[in-house]
Amino acid sequence: MPAWLSPLVAPFIVLNVVIGLVTYVTLLERKFAARMQSRIGPYRVGPHGLLQPIADALKLMMKEDIVPRTADRRVYNLAPIVFLVPCMLIFATIPFAPGLGVADLNIGILFFLAVSSMEIVGLFMAGWGSNNKYALLSAMRAVNQIISYDLPFIFAALVPVLLAGSLKLSEIAAAQQGLWFIFYPVIGQLAFIAFVVSTLAAENRVPFDILEAESELVAGFRVEYSGMKFALIQLGEYAHVIGSSFLGAVLFLGAWAGPGPEWLGPLWMLLKAMFLFLLITWVRWSFVRIRVDQILTLSWKVLLPFTLLLLVSTAFVVVWRAGV
């Protein structure tokens, strides 16, 4: 294999796996949600609806791509790409198995957090570009919400870093061989809850999904998009959710640790990520959305001090454990 090609192979494979995973995760969510609501979910396309995601993708590709006349053309067209790129980049540093991963940077988690907060730029471009009142309102709400939830998200993600003593994701995973960080006496559980809540908010999932609150803002910033652009935004959103659930699996559920032979690692990793994803979906289908100002007060007045306190206390515990 020529030298210039080898760095491209791993990202190419991971990218395709992620896109495939994202399409089939939407089906998993729709089936799971349907069962919770005593209905069936997609059933017609293919056996038990298995071809439904492919049908959706093809449909979106064939749909006409309408650009509103008064839209700010350049910003409107660029927005989906600027939104999608960060959502794909976050998979770069996630170790799927001991050696398997695109790039195991020694500042792995820092890269993840930095890139994942870049998506807000694409989002606001979409809201502003489509020159639509509903989109503008939802873009403004989005900026408020994501910025105010990035901090608790970072603090909650830093607790395992402190426990493992390194930023490198594979080392964090290795440190959990004996004891998964979620089972760490008190700190683990609290950090896990904080992590899940702030993931929910960072990706605008219910109960914080005021971004595309259909009952008020129809479809939020995506209202003017159709066809492939709409698919890109949808892809980006689900990729972000799965990226966070993979990160959660690595940080709290001991990545590829699990009974059975060594080569089963990636499977365990996938199962744990899917468990986290179903947890997010389960919460999504059980709660009512809360108002914008309540979300912000929850973040600044409750979540931020709580995660800060948690971080400081983990630091003390680590120092005390190291000292004794």
Place this chain on the structure above:
Amino acid sequence: MTREQAKALIDERFSSAQVDGDAPTSAEATASRPIVVTLPVDQWTAFAQFAKTTLGCRFFSFSSAVDWKEQGLEVVARIDNLDDGVGVMMKARLGPGVSACPSLVPVFRGAEWMERECYDMFGIQFEGHPDLRRMLLSDDWQGHPLLKSYAVDTPHPPYR
């Protein structure tokens, strides 16, 4: 405030008002039957104010109108005293050809939409109404549908 006390108060305060024209039926029915008061038009708002303050009829049920062809339009309003279960049905004949009437909005805020609908359906101009425009029909609609003179869609061969 029983039904009889209310009727006595009305007779004494509004001499020109005619109370309870029709004969009472079975006892049980009279208990819940409203007091029907026919008023001259100029006392319309005054009586509503009196009913709201002294008779305690604070609940504004509805207000509408009836088109008696030649005898002209008649305005109807129904207000209730919820605690004592006394209902008052106010009526006022506008006289032939007249389509103006004092508004109840200063007394009851609920009358705002009701009177806009009355204007929309009967063309009655309510003086003192803050914003009298059509309530249900579009602004460029011609005519007032509930007048008896408004032609009804006569039975027709299957036109659809």
Place this chain on the structure above:
Amino acid sequence: MSNPVLPSSPTAKRPHGPEGPAPLRSSPTRVVSPLSVIRAVTKALWVTFLNLFRKPVTVHYPDEERKYPDRYRGLLALVYEKDTGEEACIGCRLCEYVCPPAVIKVEMLKTEKRNYAKSFSLELYACEFCELCVQVCPTDAIVMMKSFDLATADRREMLLDKDRLHAIGLQHQQSWATGNLLRAMQGPPKMARAEEVHAKPAGSQA
């Protein structure tokens, strides 16, 4: 204060009606303490989790047919008489007068033995399925079927004429209600007062 009062300062005070603070509450305000949050969240999640194992209620419509009750008000149809096999309708136009949206149009054909309906048209797209026509029909000619699937791409096909109505009559299963049965169920008051309990459902119609 007819139109809404616009609050002076843009940052409007705690949102309650312009009439000032609300009266005290009778049911205690649910204070949101951390413990109650955890308990409520788990209770809510438990309900949805519980439902995960209930059988879904969806009926696969085109494949499985839902069981219709026997008084189902479906498509309208004309029937033939049981014994003579002739058309039951005598063109008396009672159903035409009673139909609230006036969708039925009947012309009578007079012959010496009995009358027939020369033409009978029913605009199904405007019919309200209120079953008044079935109720007033003296000879139980017009009845309702236990099916509703007559979806067509063209509105004009919904203007049913006599033989289409007869065809529908043969095609589907007839529901329970016919003129005489309905009138008997409503029961003439004299009969009910004379006897003490049930009016006989048989043709006791005076």
Place this chain on the structure above:
Amino acid sequence: MLDTAKTSKVEFDYSGGERLTMNMGPQHPSAHGVFRAILTLEGETIVGVDAVIGYLHRCHEKLSETLTYAQYPSIASKTDYVAAMTSELAYVMAAEQIGKIEVPKRAQYLRVIMAELQRVASHLLWLGTWCMDMGGALGGGATVFLYCIRERELILDLFESLVGARLLYGFYQVGGTRYDIPDGWAQKCRETINLIDARIGEYESLLEDNPFFLARAQGVGVISRELAEDVGIAGPLLRGSGVNFDLRRAAPYSSYEDFTFNVPVETGGDCFARYRVRMVEFRESIAIVRQALDRLPDGAISSRPGLKSVAQIRIPKGEAYARVEGPRGEVGCYLIADGSAKPYRMKWRGASFSNLAVLPHIIPGHKIADVVAIMGSVDPVFGEVDR
């Protein structure tokens, strides 16, 4: 006040500190039907509302002057199509009051059973659509909506086996009812209401002290007692604002005095108070249906012979105002008869029309998300608003 003509062309003007005029409806997903609210916004807070209705106006009052007493009951259910059983009852009772027609005891009990079942079905739809508005079609709200619809279908099955139709029934007739309950219906009805009684407990545990739901419902859309009576709102809204008035207790009709039930009253006046009132009303209606089923007398179901022709029912000259306690409040029918087979004038007092009239008085000061919550708790049905 904004007049509608001017606001048709609405643009942004970014002169700073400006007010955004936003259009909510008439095709808005949470508009509960066809309703357009022109909101004047400052940021997220609403400072002005102008409601535009009339999209579903069919002029029922003119229609009732052209249809006879035999035909109109099945059309009357099209005013409040979510609670068809109670809206027909008002018209039929008005005609009976004028004509002094006596309704047999069994028919009165049947009317009570059907009205209370319809109240449960209508409240189920209210709870479902309200949670869907607040929770989003792709979120927790949809879960509650689908649960409620699953239960409402059971009640519609009952109505379907009784009358044959699922939404608009034409079950009433001047003088009694048009149908009697088929055998086995009473037993199926008891099973259904027992199941629903249990399921309501499930909804309450899903919503009751759920912090997200409370945050959206408490203190939002407060209607003071004085404003409530002044605008003439009725039913759960009135009882939610502290007025102890229920027509079934204040002016009992159709033998409601035979049943024991208590009337829930909350003094909060906000969306949560109205929610509490309706949740208690669920259980009260189920209790009434049980009592009525146990004591259902035998006998005729109508005091007049079966309907044979269109002009069979003639009402003597006179007028009457009959009131019924519908799920949304007092549904009234003011009828003037001139002795012929058709009424001279019929005024329909829709409960939702007055309930909706309170919105422009309470919405200013709230956020956009609250408008949706308030609209849901007022539970307007636009067939009744526009008539």
